[in-house]
Amino acid sequence: MSKAPSLRYEREMLRSLGIRWLASVDEVGRGALGGPVTVGVVLVDLDTPSAPSGVRDSKLLSPAARVKLVPRLQRWAPAWAVAHASAEEIDAIGILRALRLAGERAFAQLPHRPDHVLLDGKYDWVTRPAPALFDEDGGIADLDAPVVPEVPVTVRIKADMTCSSVAAASVLAKTTRDAIMVDLAATHPEYGWEINKGYASPEHLEALRRLGPCVQHRRSWAIPGGGGEVALDDASLGGDGAGSSGAVVLDVSDTALLDGLDGDLVAG
Numbered sequence: 001m002s003k004a005p006s007l008r009y010e011r012e013m014l015r016s017l018g019i020r021w022l023a024s025v026d027e028v029g030r031g032a033l034g035g036p037v038t039v040g041v042v043l044v045d046l047d048t049p050s051a052p053s054g055v056r057d058s059k060l061l062s063p064a065a066r067v068k069l070v071p072r073l074q075r076w077a078p079a080w081a082v083a084h085a086s087a088e089e090i091d092a093i094g095i096l097r098a099l100r101l102a103g104e105r106a107f108a109q110l111p112h113r114p115d116h117v118l119l120d121g122k123y124d125w126v127t128r129p130a131p132a133l134f135d136e137d138g139g140i141a142d143l144d145a146p147v148v149p150e151v152p153v154t155v156r157i158k159a160d161m162t163c164s165s166v167a168a169a170s171v172l173a174k175t176t177r178d179a180i181m182v183d184l185a186a187t188h189p190e191y192g193w194e195i196n197k198g199y200a201s202p203e204h205l206e207a208l209r210r211l212g213p214c215v216q217h218r219r220s221w222a223i224p225g226g227g228g229e230v231a232l233d234d235a236s237l238g239g240d241g242a243g244s245s246g247a248v249v250l251d252v253s254d255t256a257l258l259d260g261l262d263g264d265l266v267a268g
Helices: 008-017 063-076 087-093 095-109 164-187 202-211 255-260
Strands: 022-028 037-044 079-085 116-120 153-156 230-232
Touching: 008 022, 008 116, 022 095, 022 164, 037 095, 037 164, 063 164, 079 095, 079 164, 087 095, 116 164
Parallel strands: 022 116, 116 153
Antiparallel strands: 022 037, 037 079
């Protein structure tokens, strides 16, 4: 079993940077074929006690364990927020900008402006704009503004495995998005979202082949009946994943690739 995350890294950052509020951020739903992308934020400072026992990256916890943790995390965190960008918004502006939009909505809910952001992953989508999806008349300027202007960001790979505040953000985001997908499954029962949560399970892909996508699918993506494509843009992600050739079209039938991708999927 992996070592439990702690606040050690967060406390070192707070002390070394001489700041009051650190915002720890994680997202869920980036690689799903349907439903929103969701961003969770947890604020901590040097007075924040150790996180409740049992906190782990949300992927390592059972659904029941995640749900049980939520009220404890909400009481523990000095402040927290969860927000979303819809499948329609993902189709309109691309997944990276949709992440930024969800992040902007989450940060707007916080009672304190953070002094620094700790972001899970290897790509700073909080401050770095995505590759342009529209021409100069497409009105993208506001979408490229930093989520939290003039606030620096530290990116840490697998922060949700080592930093308990990031793990807490992942649990809050995951449980919130899962509940949304269960609610959506009642309206669109054919796709099994109450089980697969919008990801590319074999059953979900088979339903898409039979029925095509619904309004809650990311129809600009290369899903059966969607008519679009999903590309991993190497240049936008800091040089990992696709090699020097740039964009690579992914086959969404490769569910292991989609589920394990440690990068951003960019709608083509």
